[in-house]
Amino acid sequence: xxxxxxxxxxxxxxxxxxxxxxxxxxxxxxxxxxxxxxxxxxxxxxxxxxxxxxxxxxxxxxxxxxxxxxxxxxxxxxxxxxxx
Numbered sequence: 001x002x003x004x005x006x007x008x009x010x011x012x013x014x015x016x017x018x019x020x021x022x023x024x025x026x027x028x029x030x031x032x033x034x035x036x037x038x039x040x041x042x043x044x045x046x047x048x049x050x051x052x053x054x055x056x057x058x059x060x061x062x063x064x065x066x067x068x069x070x071x072x073x074x075x076x077x078x079x080x081x082x083x084x
Contacts, residue, residue: 002030002052006044013048016056025064030055 001015033054037047057074058064 002048004044004048009045011045011048013045013052016052018056018060020059022062023059024062026055026058028064029058 002013004011004013030051033051034044034047037050038044042050054074
């Protein structure tokens with residue numbers, strides 16, 4: 001989970017629960033997704049929610065970049081409840 005502050009508004013972002021295998025690179029995945037969301041025009045809160053899902057997906061694989069997955073893979077996992 002995380003807490004973001006946008007224009008003085010505090011938003012708590014709940015963590016996405018997964019069976020973590022390796023947390024290597026999860027922080028990088030989170031920050032990359034935050035930045036990608038902001039560049040795409042999403043606000044900070046929405047970007048943080050997306051980043052939470054991206055970093056959770058990264059924790060389900062081994063290694064850093066190799067565990068990030070594509071946008072479609074993250075969406076499929078989120079819609080499926082991250083079930084194996």
